[in-house]
Amino acid sequence: MTKSRIYIVxxxxxxxxxxxxxxxxxxxxIYGLPSWGFYSLSVTILFAIVTAFLINRYWEKLSxxxxxx
Amino acid sequence: MNNIPDAALLTENGIIFFCLYLxxxxxxxxxxxxxxxxxxxxxxxxxxxxxxxxxxxxxxxATQYSGxxxxxxxxxxxxxxxxxxxxxTIMMSVIGAYLFYAPKLQRLAKKYNFITxxxxxxxRFKSDSFTILITISCIVALANFILxxxxxxxxxxxxxxxxxxxxxxxxxxxxxIIIIYETLGGMRSVAWTDAIQGVLxxxxxxxxxxxxxxxxxxxxxVAETLKEARPEFWAPPTFEDKNLWLSTILIFMFGVSVYPHxxxxxxxxxxxxxxxxxxxxxxFMPLVTTFFMFVVGxxxxxxxxGVTRQGSDEVALLLLKDMANSIPGMAILVxxxxxxxxxxxxxxxxxxxxxxxxxxxxxxxxxxKPDSNQSxxxxxxxxxxxxxxxxxxxxxxKLPETIWRITEIKLELLCQVAxxxxxxxxxxxxxxxxxxxxxxxxxxxxxxMITANITLGLPAKPLGIHAGIWGLAVNLTVIYFLNKxxx
Numbered sequence: 001m002t003k004s005r006i007y008i009v010x011x012x013x014x015x016x017x018x019x020x021x022x023x024x025x026x027x028x029x030i031y032g033l034p035s036w037g038f039y040s041l042s043v044t045i046l047f048a049i050v051t052a053f054l055i056n057r058y059w060e061k062l063s064x065x066x067x068x069x
Numbered sequence: 070m071n072n073i074p075d076a077a078l079l080t081e082n083g084i085i086f087f088c089l090y091l092x093x094x095x096x097x098x099x100x101x102x103x104x105x106x107x108x109x110x111x112x113x114x115x116x117x118x119x120x121x122x123x124x125x126x127x128x129x130x131a132t133q134y135s136g137x138x139x140x141x142x143x144x145x146x147x148x149x150x151x152x153x154x155x156x157x158t159i160m161m162s163v164i165g166a167y168l169f170y171a172p173k174l175q176r177l178a179k180k181y182n183f184i185t186x187x188x189x190x191x192x193r194f195k196s197d198s199f200t201i202l203i204t205i206s207c208i209v210a211l212a213n214f215i216l217x218x219x220x221x222x223x224x225x226x227x228x229x230x231x232x233x234x235x236x237x238x239x240x241x242x243x244x245x246i247i248i249i250y251e252t253l254g255g256m257r258s259v260a261w262t263d264a265i266q267g268v269l270x271x272x273x274x275x276x277x278x279x280x281x282x283x284x285x286x287x288x289x290x291v292a293e294t295l296k297e298a299r300p301e302f303w304a305p306p307t308f309e310d311k312n313l314w315l316s317t318i319l320i321f322m323f324g325v326s327v328y329p330h331x332x333x334x335x336x337x338x339x340x341x342x343x344x345x346x347x348x349x350x351x352x353f354m355p356l357v358t359t360f361f362m363f364v365v366g367x368x369x370x371x372x373x374x375g376v377t378r379q380g381s382d383e384v385a386l387l388l389l390k391d392m393a394n395s396i397p398g399m400a401i402l403v404x405x406x407x408x409x410x411x412x413x414x415x416x417x418x419x420x421x422x423x424x425x426x427x428x429x430x431x432x433x434x435x436x437x438k439p440d441s442n443q444s445x446x447x448x449x450x451x452x453x454x455x456x457x458x459x460x461x462x463x464x465x466x467k468l469p470e471t472i473w474r475i476t477e478i479k480l481e482l483l484c485q486v487a488x489x490x491x492x493x494x495x496x497x498x499x500x501x502x503x504x505x506x507x508x509x510x511x512x513x514x515x516x517x518m519i520t521a522n523i524t525l526g527l528p529a530k531p532l533g534i535h536a537g538i539w540g541l542a543v544n545l546t547v548i549y550f551l552n553k554x555x556x
Contacts, residue, residue, distance in 0.1 A: 003495070010165045014322070017158045018314045022305040029296075032288025036305045037151040041360075044158045048352045051165050055352070059345045063172035 003062060006054055013047040077231030078386065083404035084230065090269070090408050091243075094250050094415070097261045101254020109443040110184050113255035113450065114427040115337040118179065120260055126347040127267035128260040128420075129334050133163065133325070133351070134270060134358055136221050136414035139406070142359060144382035146366025150295070150302025155314050156363055159321040160355035164348055166326035170494040171335050175344055178336040185424075186332045186490070187432035193493045194501040197436065202505070203486055204432040206512065207329045210482045211421045211428075212461065218418045219244065219465035222411065229407045237466050243411070244462045247419050252451045256337060259419045266412035271358070273409025276402055277385060278361035281368050284392050288364060291371035298374060312533035320535045323487035324480030329428060330420035426454040478519055481537030485511040485544055492548065503551035511544025 001009075022036035030038040073081060106112055120128065146153040174189060183189055186207060191200045219240050226239025234242065250258045285291070295302050306314060325331070338344035362385070369376070369384035373391065376384060389406060393399035430450035435441065441449070488511075489504050518536035522529040529536065 007169060010168060014158065014162050014165065014318055015315065017318070018155075018311050019305060020311055025304055027303060027305060029292055032290075032292045033154075034151055034303050034305070037154050040154050041157065044154075044161060045356070047158070047165065048161055048356070051161070051168065051352050052349045054168060055345055055349050059172050059341065062168060063176045063341060 001058060006058055006062070009050060009054070010047075013043060013050060017043040017047060072233070074231030074233060077229065077233065078403055078407060079229045080400045080404070083400060083407070086404050087229065087408055087411075090265075090412070091246055093265060094246055094262045097265065098250025098253040098258040101250070101258030101261055104257055105254060107443075108447055110427070110431060110446055110450070111182065112257075113447045114184050114333065114423065114431075116256040116260055118337055119339050120334070120337045120343070121339050122343050122346050124260050124264050125334065125338055125343055126350050128263035128416075129331070129347055129351055130354055131263040131267035131270060131413065131416035132328070132330055132334065132420045133160070134354075134413055135218060135417040136225070136410045138358060138362060139270070139273065139385065139410040139413055140221070140382055142362040143366030143369060143385045146363045147370045147376065147381040147384045148378065150299060150367065150370065152302075152306050152310060152314070153363055153366070155317055156359040157355045159318050160359050161352060162318045162322040163325045164352040166322045166491075167335075167348055169491050171344065171348070172341065173494050174332070174490070175335050175338060175341055183336055184333075184431045185427050186327070186329045186486075187428060189332075189493075190489055191432075194489070194504065196501045196505065199489075199501060199505045199508075200432060201436075202508065203489060204428050206482050206486060206508075208425055208428055210479045211329060211425045212457070213479045214421045215418055215425075215457070215461045216465055216468070218414045218421075219461055222414050222418070223465065225407060225411055225414070229411075240462050240465050243415065244418075244458050247415060247422065248455055248458045251419050251423060251454060255447075256333070256423060259423050260334075260337070262419065263416045266416040269405075269409045269412040270416075273405050273412075274358050274361050276405055277365060277389070280392065280396075280402060281365050281388055284396065285368050285372055285388075288367070291368050294371040295367070299370060302370070309533040313530060316530065316534040316538050319541070320480050320484060320537050323491075323541060324483040324537060327483050327487050327490055328424075330424035333420075333424055333427065422454055422458060425457055426450045429453050478516065481515040481519060481535065481540065482512065484537040484541045485515060487541070488544055488548055498552075498556055499548075500552055500555040503548045503555060506551055507544040507546075507548035510547050511540040513540075514543050515540030 017040055019036035019040050022039065027034040027036055033041065073084065079087060106117055111117060142156055145156070177183065177189065177192070181188070181192055183192070187200045187204045190203050191197070194200070222243050223236040223240040226234050226243065227236045250262055335344060338347070365385050365388065369388055373384065373387055376387065380387070385406065386403070389399060389403050393403070427450060430446050430453060434449055435446060485508050488507055492499050492504065515536045518539060519529070521527040522536070531539070
């Protein structure tokens with residue numbers, strides 16, 4: 001994965017953590033949260049898992065170890 | 070100890086525990102002094118770049134989460150309801166932001182012996198004036214952090230002792246303790262005390278969350294009450310609310326991630342593996358810190374309705390007091406909560422103070438006196454720390470309420486520093502002039518918008534977007550067009 005794609009994945013997940021598409025004035029309840037809150041929390045947890053993976057897999061690439069300056 | 074006022078939140082044993090905690094900080098400060106290897110800036114401000122995983126993680130944790138997490142966050146959840154779930158995302162976004170620059174910055178810091186954020190700016194942009202401007206902006210933002218946190222310390226100590234120790238005395242007493250352990254061992258003492266403070270914070274947050282869950286029930290049990298009592302909590306956010314949500318994520322992502330004291334910790338890591346592992350743990354910490362405090366605030370909204378806006382910031386304490394009527398031994402949890410809140414605040418103040426001292430010494434004083442040796446520079450840094458804490462304590466006690474709103478300008482300023490770091494690390498052909506002008510224009514816009522809000526009553530967040538983000542948008546636009554022209 002290129003650096004740009006890593007940045008896009010992180011930015012996209014953060015953008016999607018906002019419940020943009022929820023408009024129902026009486027949302028259903030999921031595990032004690034309104035559906036839009038449950039959605040946001042789920043995307044946030046996904047963000048944490050993906051970021052932890054990216055840190056583990058691509059840290060060296062992101063540090064530009066092969067580029068001398 | 071028989072004259073403890075009835076209004077005191079702490080019992081006699083609680084006050085003893087609190088004093089022991091403060092004493093432990095001084096002992097750790099002395100230990101930091103004994104462990105000092107050499108009298109150099111790198112050893113004093115970066116602990117000789119030798120922080121291992123355990124201490125690095127806890128110092129990052131204690132620094133990122135201030136007393137606001139324990140006091141402000143439940144209050145905000147009490148007032149905003151489910152929308153404050155954003156608090157979990159915003160704290161995670163900070164770690165996501167580090168991925169944009171920390172891996173490379175840490176490598177460069179080791180190679181070129183960076184001490185401060187100004188060292189990187191100088192290395193990358195080769196401009197004294199830009200480095201000094203960034204340094205001044207960081208110092209102002211950090212001074213604001215210290216001021217607001219010192220004031221919070223004063224209130225907590227006064228409430229904890231029922232006025233036995235006054236607001237003013239509380240500020241002075243804790244400031245003296247902070248400055249003593251910091252002067253003794255620099256980053257080593259600060260990081261070690263942060264480790265104690267981080268553990269206390271984690272235990273305090275977890276304990277109050279578990280007890281609240283057991284006593285009042287969790288999210289499911291408060292959901293029905295809130296549907297009836299606060300239907301606005303259940304309704305999805307409006308378009309402006311969603312903008313505010315995204316704007317808050319952005320201002321934390323770009324503002325908090327470039328805290329000079331956080332960058333100092335990136336430089337202090339023993340190696341890249343240590344830093345990498347710390348971030349991998351840190352990314353999950355909002356789930357056991359901010360989410361827990363969000364639930365506490367929401368339970369407060371369901372079980373203790375009608376609390377005023379100011380009172381809602383004490384909702385966690387109000388729940389503890391409410392439980393004390395039916396559960397014996399609750400005084401222990403109150404003690405833990407107050408100690409954890411104080412620990413969280415102290416760890417933020419000591420880190421910000423150390424960062425200010427290093428910024429002044431390395432980026433300003435060293436330029437004025439280039440012949441100074443390492444020992445002299447370390448001494449100057451220590452003296453400057455004492456001056457800063459004395460001035461900040463005085464201002465925290467004496468500053469008129471009207472001026473206090475100015476101290477809210479922190480993240481708005483730091484946001485304007487972010488492009489120099491994020492873009493500087495990632496874009497090779499980025500020139501100095503565009504970043505300098507972008508920074509200046511962005512800062513002027515953000516400060517002007519906040520000043521207009523305070524003095525003229527204009528909207529603080531037009532379309533739900535923070536002044537700092539408006540400034541950042543213009544900042545980036547200026548950089549884009551000027552850099553295109555330069556190339």
